Amino acid sequence: MEVARKPKLAVWKFASCDGCQLSLLDCEEELLTIAGAVEIAYFPEASRAVLKGPYDISLVEGSITTPHDAERIHQVRRASKFLVTIGACATAGGIQALRNFRDVREFHRVVYASPHYIETLNKSTPIADHVFVDFELRGCPINKHQLVEALNALLHGRKPNTPAHSVCTECKRRGIVCVMVANGTPCLGPVTHAGCGALCPAYHRGCYGCFGPKESPNPASLADWWSRHGASDPQLVRLFRSFNAYAEPFRRESEAHEQSSS
Amino acid sequence: MSTSASHTQETAILQAEDLPRLLEALHARRYQVIGPTLSDNAVVLEEIRSVSELPVGWTDEQEGGVYRLKRREDEAYFGYGVGPRSWKQFLNPPNLRLWRARRENGNLQFMLDSQEAPKMAFLGVRPCELEAIAVQDRVFLGKGYIDPVYAERRASLLIIVVQCAQASGTCFCASMGTGPRAESGYDLALTEVIDRRTHHFLVETGSERGADLLQEIPHAPATDAQIAQAWEISRQTARQQSRTMHVEGLKELLYRSYEHPHWEEVGARCLTCGNCTMVCPTCFCMTVEDSVDLGGRNAERRRRWDSCFMMDFSYITGGSVRYSPSARYRQWLTHKLATWHDQFGVSGCVGCGRCITWCPVAIDLTEEVRAFQGKVRGSKEKTHENA
Ligand code: SF4
Ligand code: SF4
Numbered sequence: 001m002e003v004a005r006k007p008k009l010a011v012w013k014f015a016s017c018d019g020c021q022l023s024l025l026d027c028e029e030e031l032l033t034i035a036g037a038v039e040i041a042y043f044p045e046a047s048r049a050v051l052k053g054p055y056d057i058s059l060v061e062g063s064i065t066t067p068h069d070a071e072r073i074h075q076v077r078r079a080s081k082f083l084v085t086i087g088a089c090a091t092a093g094g095i096q097a098l099r100n101f102r103d104v105r106e107f108h109r110v111v112y113a114s115p116h117y118i119e120t121l122n123k124s125t126p127i128a129d130h131v132f133v134d135f136e137l138r139g140c141p142i143n144k145h146q147l148v149e150a151l152n153a154l155l156h157g158r159k160p161n162t163p164a165h166s167v168c169t170e171c172k173r174r175g176i177v178c179v180m181v182a183n184g185t186p187c188l189g190p191v192t193h194a195g196c197g198a199l200c201p202a203y204h205r206g207c208y209g210c211f212g213p214k215e216s217p218n219p220a221s222l223a224d225w226w227s228r229h230g231a232s233d234p235q236l237v238r239l240f241r242s243f244n245a246y247a248e249p250f251r252r253e254s255e256a257h258e259q260s261s262s
Numbered sequence: 263m264s265t266s267a268s269h270t271q272e273t274a275i276l277q278a279e280d281l282p283r284l285l286e287a288l289h290a291r292r293y294q295v296i297g298p299t300l301s302d303n304a305v306v307l308e309e310i311r312s313v314s315e316l317p318v319g320w321t322d323e324q325e326g327g328v329y330r331l332k333r334r335e336d337e338a339y340f341g342y343g344v345g346p347r348s349w350k351q352f353l354n355p356p357n358l359r360l361w362r363a364r365r366e367n368g369n370l371q372f373m374l375d376s377q378e379a380p381k382m383a384f385l386g387v388r389p390c391e392l393e394a395i396a397v398q399d400r401v402f403l404g405k406g407y408i409d410p411v412y413a414e415r416r417a418s419l420l421i422i423v424v425q426c427a428q429a430s431g432t433c434f435c436a437s438m439g440t441g442p443r444a445e446s447g448y449d450l451a452l453t454e455v456i457d458r459r460t461h462h463f464l465v466e467t468g469s470e471r472g473a474d475l476l477q478e479i480p481h482a483p484a485t486d487a488q489i490a491q492a493w494e495i496s497r498q499t500a501r502q503q504s505r506t507m508h509v510e511g512l513k514e515l516l517y518r519s520y521e522h523p524h525w526e527e528v529g530a531r532c533l534t535c536g537n538c539t540m541v542c543p544t545c546f547c548m549t550v551e552d553s554v555d556l557g558g559r560n561a562e563r564r565r566r567w568d569s570c571f572m573m574d575f576s577y578i579t580g581g582s583v584r585y586s587p588s589a590r591y592r593q594w595l596t597h598k599l600a601t602w603h604d605q606f607g608v609s610g611c612v613g614c615g616r617c618i619t620w621c622p623v624a625i626d627l628t629e630e631v632r633a634f635q636g637k638v639r640g641s642k643e644k645t646h647e648n649a
């Protein structure tokens with residue numbers, strides 16, 4: 001991005017837990033450099049200063065869950081040159097997309113005393129379902145090194161180095177013993193996008209799929225293997241239905257096992 | 263197995279209780295000793311400082327996609343098969359910085375990372391793994407293309423082979439001609455003999471260095487009966503192997519099978535996770551990644567293990583040329599078993615069985631090869647080869 005003035009950075013929040021924005025604040029040493037390299041124009045979580053758009057880089061956290069947000073994301077898009085979605089909510093609908101598999105109105109009746117005050121959409125959807133997204137940064141939450149890498153790449157006009165291959169690759173490069181083969185622990189690593197550095201397998205747990213489906217994922221083959229090793233359909237539904245439940249490859253797999261279990 | 267023995271070869275008996283002396287002799291010569299040890303429910307290769315760190319009394323059960331540690335009934339030092347890591351971890355590290363650069367006052371300064379490596383001794387190299395190192399030698403040290411990282415580590419390497427006394431559930435070295443007995447290419451080779459009456463190693467020397475080392479540790483001459491017993495152990499190991507691969511005419515068969523429907527069938531099972539290439543002791547592919555810090559002052563270049571199962575691996579302008587999983591599996595299998603011969607004059611598979619054990623969905627190359635050979639019972643694709 002060849003601009004003489006410092007590029008303006010904005011950070012936007014939609015339906016989310018703030019965890020991904022906090023990854024930016026968590027960058028500590030790098031944060032000062034980031035602050036030096038960009039002008040933080042809109043970042044309510046960190047600063048009250050609000051500069052007017054347009055913005056060179058917009059980081060968007062959260063999913064679209066209300067009619068109001070479905071409008072607001074278009075304003076953000078119009079005000080942004082480069083729109084980067086960060087985290088599972090923004091890239092896949094997040095954990096709140098679990099409602100996409102149920103009847104939302106029924107939840108309203110059960111949870112709220114005055115359900116008619118609630119204005120919400122039936123589904124929680126990723127930003128890319130609404131506007132054009134220039135780059136997606138995966139994770140629940142995102143990895144701060146990947147965030148710095150993505151910003152860095154944008155500032156230097158190159159492609160971010162955030163490989164879309166399996167978590168297994170990171171796992172094996174670290175020399176971690178595979179928890180699935182050695183312990184029989186179900187692990188989503190073979191179908192999950194790299195980025196965490198195989199955090200869970202390093203602590204003897206199976207991958208939960210925080211970074212969503214990898215390039216060319218094959219959840220059906222993995223699920224088939226698990227079911228031949230004793231996993232029930234409801235267990236398979238739960239394995240694929242978490243932070244990235246609504247990402248298409250995971251969604252289709254969980255739905256397949258829901259149908260066969262009902 | 264050929265029967266020729268090098269003229270320098272000596273054989274001797276080392277009592278099991280004297281095994282620590284071997285380690286002491288290596289440490290006295292300032293070797294960093296790498297060997298098998300238990301970690302995270304598997305036998306892995308790591309630096310070891312004493313024989314007590316070896317997986318004494320343990321064994322493993324291996325099947326496609328399954329690995330389990332089990333107690334043995336004896337206290338054997340080397341009573342297990344190959345684990346998830348291979349020696350390439352140490353000869354071609356998975357993640358290595360090559361250089362750094364710094365920009366100061368408009369000047370670029372490059373700092374090459376020293377590739378000086380510790381002098382390493384590998385203890386417990388299996389015959390198939392010795393062959394795998396020989397295969398990687400052809401890749402990294404062959405015909406004018408010398409990789410300095412590998413060369414530096416390889417030059418001072420001392421190799422102590424342990425002949426396999428039992429086959430693991432997935433290995434098939436006998437049919438690949440790479441084991442279960444190594445006859446040269448090592449400094450020392452040990453055959454562990456353990457029963458109610460004795461626990462000793464038959465030691466064979468394979469180099470001057472190995473012979474010198476033997477002189478420093480307690481040993482006795484081996485009797486003909488002891489030598490015969492060690493060879494019988496190897497023959498028995500070969501008989502135990504449940505998997506085989508028929509390599510005759512395989513290269514030509516694979517070259518004729520590019521359009522075979524079986525690629526789609528295996529592609530539907532394959533997760534393109536890359537585990538098979540990462541655990542394979544001969545796979546050598548790596549990628550190079552540059553990074554720059556935010557201020558644009560410091561840059562570095564790293565090299566990392568790569569795999570033909572990744573989309574980026576075949577990325578050229580416009581996209582990846584091996585887009586489908588079946589195309590990627592075809593690349594892996596044909597490279598291992600066919601194009602490798604043309605490239606390096608040997609097979610890219612030494613029959614260690616790792617890719618079978620550590621594939622999360624148990625894809626077994628010996629089975630896949632059988633499908634192309636039309637030997638799968640009830641296979642619909644049986645007749646394709648003759649078509
Ligand atoms: S532990 Fe999980 S991520 Fe690691 S290699 Fe095994 S399946 Fe892949
Ligand atoms: S292809 Fe498989 S069996 Fe052959 S050497 Fe590689 S990991 Fe071992």
Ligand code: SF4
Nearest residue numbers: 539545546547570597
């Ligand atoms: S099989 Fe794949 S990863 Fe292995 S050496 Fe060949 S191209 Fe490289």
Ligand code: SF4
Nearest residue numbers: 532533535536538621
């Ligand atoms: S053959 Fe197995 S280990 Fe190799 S990429 Fe496919 S699923 Fe992964």
